[in-house]
Amino acid sequence: xxxxxxxxxxxxxxxxxxxxxxxxxxxxxxxxxxxxxxxxxxxxxxxxxxxxxxxxxxxxxxxxxxxxxxxxxxxxxxxxxxxxxxxxxxxxxxxxxxxxxxxxxxxxxxxxxxxxxxxxxxxxxxxxxxxxxxxxxxxxxxxxxxxxxxxxxxxxxxxxxxxxxxxxxxxxxxxxxxxxxxxxxxxxxxxxxxxxxxxxxxxxxxxxxxxxxxxxxxxxxxxxxxxxxxxxxxxxxxxxxxxxxxxxxxxxxxxxxxxxxxxxxxxxxxxxxxxxxxxxxxxxxxxxxxxxxxxxxxxxxxxxxxxxxxxxxxxxxxxxxxxxxxxxxxxxxxxxxxxxxxxxxxxxxxxxxxxxxxxxxxxxxxxxxxxxxxxxxxxxxxxxxxxxxxxxxxxxxxxxxxxxxxxxxxxxxxxxx
Numbered sequence: 001x002x003x004x005x006x007x008x009x010x011x012x013x014x015x016x017x018x019x020x021x022x023x024x025x026x027x028x029x030x031x032x033x034x035x036x037x038x039x040x041x042x043x044x045x046x047x048x049x050x051x052x053x054x055x056x057x058x059x060x061x062x063x064x065x066x067x068x069x070x071x072x073x074x075x076x077x078x079x080x081x082x083x084x085x086x087x088x089x090x091x092x093x094x095x096x097x098x099x100x101x102x103x104x105x106x107x108x109x110x111x112x113x114x115x116x117x118x119x120x121x122x123x124x125x126x127x128x129x130x131x132x133x134x135x136x137x138x139x140x141x142x143x144x145x146x147x148x149x150x151x152x153x154x155x156x157x158x159x160x161x162x163x164x165x166x167x168x169x170x171x172x173x174x175x176x177x178x179x180x181x182x183x184x185x186x187x188x189x190x191x192x193x194x195x196x197x198x199x200x201x202x203x204x205x206x207x208x209x210x211x212x213x214x215x216x217x218x219x220x221x222x223x224x225x226x227x228x229x230x231x232x233x234x235x236x237x238x239x240x241x242x243x244x245x246x247x248x249x250x251x252x253x254x255x256x257x258x259x260x261x262x263x264x265x266x267x268x269x270x271x272x273x274x275x276x277x278x279x280x281x282x283x284x285x286x287x288x289x290x291x292x293x294x295x296x297x298x299x300x301x302x303x304x305x306x307x308x309x310x311x312x313x314x315x316x317x318x319x320x321x322x323x324x325x326x327x328x329x330x331x332x333x334x335x336x337x338x339x340x341x342x343x344x345x346x347x348x349x350x351x352x353x354x355x356x357x358x359x360x361x362x363x364x365x366x367x368x369x370x371x372x373x374x375x376x377x378x379x380x381x382x383x384x385x386x387x388x389x390x391x392x393x394x395x396x397x398x399x400x401x402x403x404x405x406x407x408x409x410x411x412x413x414x415x416x417x
Contacts, residue, residue: 006144012203013132013141016125017148019079019195023121024149026086026188028156028276029181031115031250032269033164036258037178041097049376051102052251056369058107059118060362066120067358071351075124075203079196082120086110087189094182110189113372115153115250115276118365123357128203130345130353138345139295142338143287150280150334154273157250160184161269227348231356234344235363237403242364244395246371247388248310252379253326259385261319271323278327279334286335295343300404302335304397311393314386343407 009017038048062085066078089109093102105111110119126142133141160181167177248256250272257263257271282302290298309329316322341357348356371392378384 006141009141010132010202012200013129015195015199016129016203017145019121019192020125020145020149021152022188022192022195023086024115024117024152025156025159026090026185026192027112027117028115028153028158028250028272029160029163030090030112030156030185031153032157032160032254032272033178033181033265034111034113035251035255036164036265037093037175037182038102040175040178041102043099045380046376047099049372049374049379051099051106052113052249052376053369053371053373054103055106055111055113056118056246056365056372059110060365060369062108062110063118063120063123063358063365064362067123067361068355070120070124070354070358071127071204075128075354076196076199078120079124079199080193082110083189083192083196086119086192087186090182090186090189094179094186113249113251115157115272116368117149117361120358120361123361124354126341126345126357127353128199131204131350132202135346139290139338139342140287142341143284146283146286146334146338146341147280150276150283154276154280157276158269158273161265161267161272165264165266165269227352227356230347231344231352231359233406234347235360237399237406238340238360239363239367240402241367241396241399243367243371244392244399246368247375247378247392249368249372249375252372252375252388255379256314256385256388257319257322259379259382260314261322263319271326275327275330278331282330282332283334283338286338289335290339290342294408295339295346296404296407298339299336299343300400300408302332304400306330306333307393307396307400310396311390314389 035048038051039045043051062082066082070078086109089105089111092105092109093111096102096105112118125145129141129145130138163181163184164174164177167180168174172180254263254265254268254272257268263271286298286302289302293301306329309325309332313322313325313329316325344356344360345353375388378387
């Protein structure tokens with residue numbers, strides 16, 4: 001599995017790894033300070049939750065439009081548009097404190113409050129990677145792809161917290177130190193635009209076996225035809241999972257540690273660096289489990305214990321124990337990510353991959369978009385700040401049970417591992 005899976009990556013494959021590194025670094029850096037920044041602008045916790053919900057809702061619409069047209073209009077073109085929207089949103093957030101302008105920028109642009117993927121990028125990149133690597137290597141490549149993203153998010157969280165802390169130490173106000181991180185996010189969106197422009201036509205749908213089926217798939221609603229039923233079922237489940245996760249997005253989790261234990265952004269950056277680093281390593285281990293037990297079983301049986309640990313985090317009496325449980329949770333939390341991505345790519349045809357990844361991705365974003373609105377109200381009440389952890393963990397357990405019951409017997413079109 002190891003590096004041998006990466007040796008066969010073509011130039012476009014390596015470029016897609018680089019774009020993921022750049023993007024997730026930006027997401028990670030922003031996630032540690034975003035809630036601090038918004039509350040520093042004068043927004044209440046409830047307004048912040050509403051803004052994050054609308055931001056993710058906007059990302060959903062943008063993703064749905066771009067991903068369902070990517071295979072027809074061009075994957076590279078849609079990725080460039082997404083990067084431009086990311087840069088524009090970051091710049092607007094840095095330049096205004098007007099709630100209406102922030103809502104418009106967050107809704108139309110691409111902002112990640114969680115440190116996780118938002119926008120059209122992941123779905124189109126997954127389709128492009130599946131296009132340029134052999135089927136038998138896909139899960140292994142996705143595992144490394146997830147690992148790269150996790151370490152990028154971890155490093156971004158560390159740097160975002162450190163930059164903010166250092167700037168505050170140099171007599172800059174807390175708000176200005178957070179704004180510097182938001183400007184960095186916008187700048188990395190510009191970098192991403194130039195990187196996507198270097199993708200070649202090899203990443204587009206040009207395989208002979210896809211050509212004959214492409215017109216039929218493109219002519220259907222949202223770009224899927226024969227795979228509609230399985231994609232819709234997966235989308236519903238993924239929406240539930242993400243709705244649960246939306247209660248504890250990284251921005252709110254960081255804010256919880258601040259409210260509960262008074263942890264400063266610099267320390268939060270270190271905590272979430274190690275959390276995301278462990279998550280990345282766990283994703284890499286997923287390939288071996290999937291090759292032995294199958295994709296769906298690996299997804300479920302690694303996800304369940306991580307959700308139990310999530311419920312336990314707010315029950316810890318002190319900071320060291322809470323951090324320990326959080327890190328234990330992250331050490332197994334991402335094993336379902338490359339397996340989920342690979343399974344989605346495996347149960348649809350090549351000509352439907354961008355659309356299928358886009359629709360399931362939009363379902364995840366939709367679920368995640370709704371939850372922060374409720375989480376914001378809970379965080380606005382001191383006695384309820386731990387409730388989001390309990391809601392998230394319980395709903396995620398329900399998701400795992402439903403996923404196993406619905407898909408343990410549904411095999412890929414080809415052997416994905």
